[in-house]
Amino acid sequence: MTAFNRREFLQVSAASLLAAKTEAASVVAGPPRIQEQGKLVHAEGRDYIWEWSARDDKFRLLDQHHLVIVSGKLQPAVIVQPPGKEGGRHCTSGKPAGYDIHDDKIVVRYEGLNRGAKLEMTWRFADDGAWLDPIAYEAPEAEDVVSLHYFAEGTGDAAAPTLEGDYFVLPGLMQCSVMNPVVPIASYYNMKLNQSYWVGRDYMESSSFLQQWGLPVHYFCGFHRSPYDLQQTPGPEFRAQPSQEELLNAYCCGLAELPNGDFFLETAKNRYGFFVDYRSDLWGHQRGPGKLSLGARMLWTVGPTYFEAIRRYYLGLVKAGVIHKKTNSARKNAIALAPSFDTWGAQVARNQNPDYFDEATLNSIYDGLKASGIKVKTFVVDGFWEGKYGDLRHSQERFPHFEETLPRMRADGRYVGLWTAFMRCEDPAELGLTTDHMLHLTDGKPYMVRQSAPLPSKMYYLMDYTQPEVQRVLSDLARNFVRRYKPDFVKFDFGYELPSMAVAAPKDMTWAGERLLLKGLEVVVKALREENPDLVMMYYSLSPLLTDYIDLHSPDDLMISLGEFDLEANRRFFFSSLLGEIGMPTWGSGGYDWTSAPEIWFDSAPIGTLGSLGSFSGPDPQALATPARVAKFNGLAEAVRTTETFSIVPIDPDYYGPVRGAHCSSWARLENGEVVMVALRKFRLTGGEGTKKFRDLVSTTASVVVSSKTDEGLARAARLAVIPYGDGELVLKRDRAESGSAELTEHYFGGGQATKHLPFKNGTLRMPLRERGEDGSIVEWVEVIFPKG
Numbered sequence: 001m002t003a004f005n006r007r008e009f010l011q012v013s014a015a016s017l018l019a020a021k022t023e024a025a026s027v028v029a030g031p032p033r034i035q036e037q038g039k040l041v042h043a044e045g046r047d048y049i050w051e052w053s054a055r056d057d058k059f060r061l062l063d064q065h066h067l068v069i070v071s072g073k074l075q076p077a078v079i080v081q082p083p084g085k086e087g088g089r090h091c092t093s094g095k096p097a098g099y100d101i102h103d104d105k106i107v108v109r110y111e112g113l114n115r116g117a118k119l120e121m122t123w124r125f126a127d128d129g130a131w132l133d134p135i136a137y138e139a140p141e142a143e144d145v146v147s148l149h150y151f152a153e154g155t156g157d158a159a160a161p162t163l164e165g166d167y168f169v170l171p172g173l174m175q176c177s178v179m180n181p182v183v184p185i186a187s188y189y190n191m192k193l194n195q196s197y198w199v200g201r202d203y204m205e206s207s208s209f210l211q212q213w214g215l216p217v218h219y220f221c222g223f224h225r226s227p228y229d230l231q232q233t234p235g236p237e238f239r240a241q242p243s244q245e246e247l248l249n250a251y252c253c254g255l256a257e258l259p260n261g262d263f264f265l266e267t268a269k270n271r272y273g274f275f276v277d278y279r280s281d282l283w284g285h286q287r288g289p290g291k292l293s294l295g296a297r298m299l300w301t302v303g304p305t306y307f308e309a310i311r312r313y314y315l316g317l318v319k320a321g322v323i324h325k326k327t328n329s330a331r332k333n334a335i336a337l338a339p340s341f342d343t344w345g346a347q348v349a350r351n352q353n354p355d356y357f358d359e360a361t362l363n364s365i366y367d368g369l370k371a372s373g374i375k376v377k378t379f380v381v382d383g384f385w386e387g388k389y390g391d392l393r394h395s396q397e398r399f400p401h402f403e404e405t406l407p408r409m410r411a412d413g414r415y416v417g418l419w420t421a422f423m424r425c426e427d428p429a430e431l432g433l434t435t436d437h438m439l440h441l442t443d444g445k446p447y448m449v450r451q452s453a454p455l456p457s458k459m460y461y462l463m464d465y466t467q468p469e470v471q472r473v474l475s476d477l478a479r480n481f482v483r484r485y486k487p488d489f490v491k492f493d494f495g496y497e498l499p500s501m502a503v504a505a506p507k508d509m510t511w512a513g514e515r516l517l518l519k520g521l522e523v524v525v526k527a528l529r530e531e532n533p534d535l536v537m538m539y540y541s542l543s544p545l546l547t548d549y550i551d552l553h554s555p556d557d558l559m560i561s562l563g564e565f566d567l568e569a570n571r572r573f574f575f576s577s578l579l580g581e582i583g584m585p586t587w588g589s590g591g592y593d594w595t596s597a598p599e600i601w602f603d604s605a606p607i608g609t610l611g612s613l614g615s616f617s618g619p620d621p622q623a624l625a626t627p628a629r630v631a632k633f634n635g636l637a638e639a640v641r642t643t644e645t646f647s648i649v650p651i652d653p654d655y656y657g658p659v660r661g662a663h664c665s666s667w668a669r670l671e672n673g674e675v676v677m678v679a680l681r682k683f684r685l686t687g688g689e690g691t692k693k694f695r696d697l698v699s700t701t702a703s704v705v706v707s708s709k710t711d712e713g714l715a716r717a718a719r720l721a722v723i724p725y726g727d728g729e730l731v732l733k734r735d736r737a738e739s740g741s742a743e744l745t746e747h748y749f750g751g752g753q754a755t756k757h758l759p760f761k762n763g764t765l766r767m768p769l770r771e772r773g774e775d776g777s778i779v780e781w782v783e784v785i786f787p788k789g
Helices: 014-025 306-319 330-336 344-349 359-372 402-411 468-485 515-531 565-582 597-607 627-637
Strands: 034-037 040-044 048-053 058-063 068-073 077-081 095-102 105-113 117-126 129-132 135-139 144-150 152-154 159-161 167-169 182-184 195-198 219-223 250-255 262-268 271-277 290-294 298-303 340-342 378-381 415-420 448-451 458-462 489-492 536-539 647-654 663-671 674-680 698-700 704-708 719-724 728-733 740-748 753-760 764-769 779-785
Touching: 048 129, 048 298, 058 298, 068 219, 068 250, 077 117, 077 152, 077 159, 129 306, 135 144, 144 159, 144 290, 159 262, 159 271, 219 306, 250 306, 298 306, 306 565, 330 536, 340 415, 344 359, 359 378, 359 402, 378 489, 402 415, 402 468, 415 468, 468 515, 565 597, 565 647, 565 663, 597 627, 597 663, 597 674, 597 704, 627 719, 627 779, 674 698, 704 728, 719 728, 719 764, 740 764, 753 764, 764 779
Parallel strands: 340 378, 378 415, 415 489, 489 536
Antiparallel strands: 034 040, 040 048, 048 058, 058 068, 077 144, 095 105, 105 117, 117 129, 117 135, 129 298, 135 290, 144 271, 152 159, 167 182, 167 219, 195 262, 219 250, 250 298, 262 271, 448 458, 647 663, 663 674, 674 704, 698 728, 704 719, 719 779, 728 764, 740 753, 740 779
């Protein structure tokens, strides 16, 4: 039985197994004890077992069934280079030199790395996860740290990852749907992936494939799944034969602080690992001799699926005080969760690049929106309303009445949003800055971004906001931007174009790498909120470490998922739905067409709100904002909740497989422990009948969304919103076995309504679902009112 060719179980002596079982039986809240059996060190939490052998430096992470989730060499590898010397990189592994155990902590020491360097790795174990501290590296001579590679072996001048597992999971792995974030990596798959992937903020000019959405994500996962699972007979040393579902036990490894280097995952020879790229050979900020702190604090969690492991990672950071759950004002939530429209799709449809987007086009888009009947509460003006990047002022030539246009939208009862990329700069002198205030290359020259197709050719700088003078200018620009245009909502569009450490850097290297985006948000958002504390910021990030500055998650850009906008959006929602645990809802982009938008909104309503990028003009009227599609938007707008913190229970999820993986067909939303919304599909996204039921609360024969219109759960709420996605019957169960008559009002597209009463018995209401009224009117939603008491 070789590792991962057959499911590898923990091989321990009968004595150590008995000790492990005894300890597991006594696990209570608080840190678990660390055990030693000869050269084997063993720590056990509620859902995981951590094991390390001092004899061969082998590390294993196992679940409560003693199934190995991931294994590899524990020792990190450090690539170094003599200062000022091109080439000459060196990376050799050392040997374990001992370890110390103190209560819930183990410190493992290594010697003999890189011509005599020393290294210490510290793990701390809690009942609900394991914490890995920054690496302590001591260089005996002058050398620059090029990169730190976790769980890797030195190969002379490079590092090779050693982690073995069946699958790794990296949200944001690719910008389009060509490559699933759920990737088989076990040796029997023989994928031969030799690649580095951003886990941090992303660099869109990377020589590898395009990433963007979800980044920075700052975590990744791994889980069981072998073709040989369930084909084995467990021996007497195993606790129990696991079920098929239990074979999905997974871990999540995520940052608990940001390093001043770039964070990547890497694959090579059917192994994987992760590393922090410092490139001190270029910048000199991690240079020996002496002691250096490398990497960052990390949290490892284990759950029954990688979905639950991610949830535990988020909540583990909250429990440890690393982050906090966001608590918004009622006004901020009203803005963040208001159904919205963004002009970008309409701009793209009209080829409205910076040379053409103008007032006439903006007015035409807005007029088209109003004529469509779509009940949008927030209108977002996307890119190219500015005259130049950096000045945060509208183009006087293309938008002569911009400051009259925005109040007109507000007068219609709408919030106003504006696209911005605060840190871009076309003309430093115009801002009182010089090119010395921009991010710089290794030769000291300013770094420039070359904008390319499908956008027109254009070049601009990126401000170095680690410099105090730039911070002052940028803060003033942000404050004046709010005073002048009074935006309620900001679509932030910048972090993904920050250059990698291999290309450019700031003046203050304390804020290099993953910290650079954080510093920019700190400067800009602080200034924005000084003027308007309720201003909403939206960005792509899945990272829990930026939630102080980001209020709403965006699933965009879906542009290069043509033909399956809805499927790719669902995959992204699968991950972003977990942000509800820490107070960040998801915006529901409709993609770049209207045909699949109702399916996207079906998924986004339970996890946040609705959005649209669609154009209101085009060659095929049937592909545009038809009344039936707009009716779905309007109906779901009534279902959207107004709270930022919630928990999602996936219904009919698919966790593994390069096609099916990371999709969810139906959803349930909980607030304060009560189910407040259920969205049930009749058929699963990947084929076959759906569950069409959630607990004993809701069952249906047609696709439907049911939401409470009060602060109470579905079983107690006096008022519900029901949005039918087909004809059939819906059964609702109340928390009391009472009888009476419910009032049902169908609300139709374009106005109009019809009311009837329907009896319910023993707390059960059976109501018909239909998408058309008696006269053919399109049903937007059905309002259900139960009698008081």
